[in-house]
Amino acid sequence: xxxxxxxxxxxxxxxxxxxxxxxxxxxxxxxxxxxxxxxxxxxxxxxxxxxxxxxxxxxxxxxxxxxxxxxxxxxxxxxxxxxxxxxxxxxxxxxxxxxxxxxxxxxxxxxxxxxxxxxxxxxxxxxxxxxxxxxxxxxxxxxxxxxxxxxxxxxxxxxxxxxxxxxxxxxxxxxxxxxxxxxxxxxxxxxxxxxxxxxxxxxxxxxxxxxxxxxxxxxxxxxxxxxxxxxxxxxxxxxxxxxxxxxxxxxxxxxxxxxxxxxxxxxxxxxxxxxxxxxxxxxxxxxxxxxxxxxxxxxxxxxxxxxxxxxxxxxxxxxxxxxxxxxxxxxxxxxxxxxxxxxxxxxxxxxxxxxxxxxxxxxxxxxxxxxxxxxxxxxxxxxxxxxxxxxxxxxxxxxxxxxxxxxxxxxxxxxxxxxxxxxxxxxxxxxxxxxxxxxxxxxxxxxxxxxxxxxxxxxxxxxxxxxxxxxxxxxxxxxxxxxxxxxxxxxxxxxxx
Amino acid sequence: xxxxxxxxxxxxxxxxxxxxxxxxxxxxxxxxxxxxxxxxxxxxxxxxxxxxxxxxxxxxxxxxxxxxxxxxxxxxxxxxxxxxxxxxxxxxxxxxxxxxxxxxxxxxxxxxxxxxxxxxxxxxxxxxxxxxxxxxxxxxxxxxxxxxxxxxxxxxxxxxxxxxxxxxxxxxxxxxxxxxxxxxxxxxxxxxxxxxxxxxxxxxxxxxxxxxxxxxxxxxxxxxxxxxxxxxxxxxxxxxxxxx
Numbered sequence: 001x002x003x004x005x006x007x008x009x010x011x012x013x014x015x016x017x018x019x020x021x022x023x024x025x026x027x028x029x030x031x032x033x034x035x036x037x038x039x040x041x042x043x044x045x046x047x048x049x050x051x052x053x054x055x056x057x058x059x060x061x062x063x064x065x066x067x068x069x070x071x072x073x074x075x076x077x078x079x080x081x082x083x084x085x086x087x088x089x090x091x092x093x094x095x096x097x098x099x100x101x102x103x104x105x106x107x108x109x110x111x112x113x114x115x116x117x118x119x120x121x122x123x124x125x126x127x128x129x130x131x132x133x134x135x136x137x138x139x140x141x142x143x144x145x146x147x148x149x150x151x152x153x154x155x156x157x158x159x160x161x162x163x164x165x166x167x168x169x170x171x172x173x174x175x176x177x178x179x180x181x182x183x184x185x186x187x188x189x190x191x192x193x194x195x196x197x198x199x200x201x202x203x204x205x206x207x208x209x210x211x212x213x214x215x216x217x218x219x220x221x222x223x224x225x226x227x228x229x230x231x232x233x234x235x236x237x238x239x240x241x242x243x244x245x246x247x248x249x250x251x252x253x254x255x256x257x258x259x260x261x262x263x264x265x266x267x268x269x270x271x272x273x274x275x276x277x278x279x280x281x282x283x284x285x286x287x288x289x290x291x292x293x294x295x296x297x298x299x300x301x302x303x304x305x306x307x308x309x310x311x312x313x314x315x316x317x318x319x320x321x322x323x324x325x326x327x328x329x330x331x332x333x334x335x336x337x338x339x340x341x342x343x344x345x346x347x348x349x350x351x352x353x354x355x356x357x358x359x360x361x362x363x364x365x366x367x368x369x370x371x372x373x374x375x376x377x378x379x380x381x382x383x384x385x386x387x388x389x390x391x392x393x394x395x396x397x398x399x400x401x402x403x404x405x406x407x408x409x410x411x412x413x414x415x416x417x418x419x420x421x422x423x424x425x426x427x428x429x430x431x432x433x434x435x436x437x438x439x440x441x442x443x444x445x446x447x448x449x450x451x452x453x454x455x456x457x458x459x460x461x462x463x464x465x466x467x468x469x470x471x472x473x474x475x476x477x478x479x480x481x482x483x484x485x486x487x488x489x490x491x492x493x494x495x496x497x
Numbered sequence: 498x499x500x501x502x503x504x505x506x507x508x509x510x511x512x513x514x515x516x517x518x519x520x521x522x523x524x525x526x527x528x529x530x531x532x533x534x535x536x537x538x539x540x541x542x543x544x545x546x547x548x549x550x551x552x553x554x555x556x557x558x559x560x561x562x563x564x565x566x567x568x569x570x571x572x573x574x575x576x577x578x579x580x581x582x583x584x585x586x587x588x589x590x591x592x593x594x595x596x597x598x599x600x601x602x603x604x605x606x607x608x609x610x611x612x613x614x615x616x617x618x619x620x621x622x623x624x625x626x627x628x629x630x631x632x633x634x635x636x637x638x639x640x641x642x643x644x645x646x647x648x649x650x651x652x653x654x655x656x657x658x659x660x661x662x663x664x665x666x667x668x669x670x671x672x673x674x675x676x677x678x679x680x681x682x683x684x685x686x687x688x689x690x691x692x693x694x695x696x697x698x699x700x701x702x703x704x705x706x707x708x709x710x711x712x713x714x715x716x717x718x719x720x721x722x723x724x725x726x727x728x729x730x731x732x733x734x735x736x737x738x739x740x741x
Contacts, residue, residue: 030721050540061534066522067515068529074511085505086514096501103502139727140718157718164720182719186727193728198635214697224668224714224729231664232631247534253690254541267651268686272709279705281660283622283630295518302522
């Protein structure tokens with residue numbers, strides 16, 4: 001799929017998201033449920049800020065010495081009998097895995113959920129090999145695959161936008177005859193995929209953390225499919241973003257605790273596994289163990305103001321608190337990385353040209369920064385993207401510059417400013433409507449503007465199409481007038497005292 | 498087509514990549530030895546520290562039950578009966594067991610129990626069977642295994658992979674029971690990890706895999722409804738042996 005999930009313009013995607021009532025209700029419900037679970041899990045742990053400090057320190061330290069840790073990890077993977085390939089970009093990463101699948105005569109590939117494999121478009125690359133079948137084995141990813149490779153909508157809950165009836169229809173195409181009860185459908189998938197697992201010869205997993213000092217990889221999951229992917233096939237390929245590394249098992253353990261609580265509100269997920277190539281005497285696990293370490297644009301963040309983004313542990317908690325994500329869901333972003341982390345990451349990995357709108361899909365409320373378990377200043381980085389787009393890349397071809405210059409001149413001249421204020425008052429008054437009983441009492445004492453003729457400029461439509469604009473009080477009742485009146489009142493009160 | 502396969506494990510592939518990112522970072526390589534990680538706090542060690550084994554047992558029970566585990570505490574002498582009850586409750590007709598040496602079974606007073614099992618088939622996970630173990634695990638209604646530790650804070654059992662008790666042992670059978678001595682209950686994942694880290698680095702533990710398992714497999718992928726039992730076991734039982 002690559003990073004982009006859609007080539008439609010941002011406005012069009014937002015309109016589609018707006019019309020999808022199930023998705024919006026589902027995202028809101030999920031955000032609320034995750035808020036309760038996450039808050040409870042963090043509170044029970046205690047001293048959450050201390051844990052955030054420690055987690056951020058671990059991530060910052062490993063990013064600072066990234067080449068050294070990668071070298072140590074690579075040496076240890078090889079010492080354990082595994083193999084390492086460093087891939088500069090998506091083409092090299094997926095090209096290597098394709099060559100390996102051909103060499104190993106892979107027929108039945110099993111995959112467990114991994115964002116980086118989606119990023120490098122691995123499924124499509126492998127399916128171009130004649131006679132090769134591939135199965136996504138995470139329940140949500142399996143649903144997306146069977147639904148004609150539908151787009152994911154969340155990095156932890158990829159099928160948040162689908163209801164049980166839609167999922168039932170997807171499964172009916174592959175022989176499901178039962179009802180729409182989630183447990184029943186999951187039982188069907190268990191058996192369906194178990195049969196496939198038993199003949200799997202090539203397994204592909206992602207990697208939550210790679211352990212530098214022993215060459216193991218750490219996966220944090222709930223369903224058990226990742227562990228089967230690491231146990232049954234004779235060949236296993238681990239695909240990891242180059243920044244997903246920790247010094248030792250201890251730091252992996254600390255981050256697993258933080259990740260589980262932040263992603264799903266669990267103390268630990270059902271399975272936290274630490275794994276490498278099969279050792280002599282062991283009966284299962286991969287005989288051939290390959291790790292593909294992927295850059296694919298990540299190094300652009302090093303030594304830049306965006307370097308803190310490499311701390312990300314992909315917990316998705318920033319998506320779960322974002323008011324914009326709540327309204328437009330994952331598909332609105334058009335990237336496999338949606339929400340605040342996607343606003344930062346997508347333009348870097350996928351380019352500003354493709355994702356220039358995303359830094360503006362943000363109200364800068366900073367809820368993401370506050371919840372981030374590894375203390376990435378997400379809203380600050382989103383703001384920095386806007387600087388880059390405006391000042392360095394000059395991507396803004398709208399009237400914004402001319403407009404702001406005019407505003408600058410207008411506000412610098414008392415006479416022009418006063419004229420502009422008068423004009424605004426007249427405009428608001430002309431298009432203003434009286435409030436009704438349906439409106440919140442006293443919110444719009446002078447009335448509100450919620451409709452403008454189509455001919456009005458787009459910028460002005462932006463102010464009233466999706467919100468009500470309050471009509472201002474009469475021009476003469478401006479701040480000076482208000483201050484004078486209130487100052488008199490205060491002086492009188494003081495005298496009375 | 499470029500031959501990427503030939504580049505794997507080569508010094509050039511690694512050095513080109515690492516030099517490139519070191520240059521991008523504008524930081525010298527090999528500076529780590531003088532700047533090791535010194536954690537800003539000791540929260541992983543101090544959280545839940547200082548509890549007695551009885552207190553840890555209580556915490557472990559509460560947290561295990563919260564993750565849908567059937568939690569039992571028994572005396573060594575009653576362990577066999579408890580396992581028989583499990584077999585009967587789950588209607589187990591094919592069972593998978595580890596092939597640890599007889600001393601281990603004797604330590605748990607289970608030598609007579611496992612030798613006298615009336616179930617047929619009983620599959621032992623044996624290294625000499627190779628991948629046939631996987632097929633056997635898939636055919637097993639249940640597995641009864643030995644965990645290394647039980648973590649009180651999260652209701653987690655930890656298990657390294659051994660030649661006698663492999664990876665799929667814990668994932669393919671439909672029902673799963675883990676036996677843990679009370680003395681092996683630890684406060685949190687940190688203490689277990691301290692053990693594994695030390696043993697692996699000292700060369701005392703040669704394992705390719707460590708599993709931290711917290712209850713049965715589950716998913717919230719369909720409308721966020723919790724489904725217990727997806728790819729791994731449908732249910733789990735922890736049996737703590739209190740006089741060990």
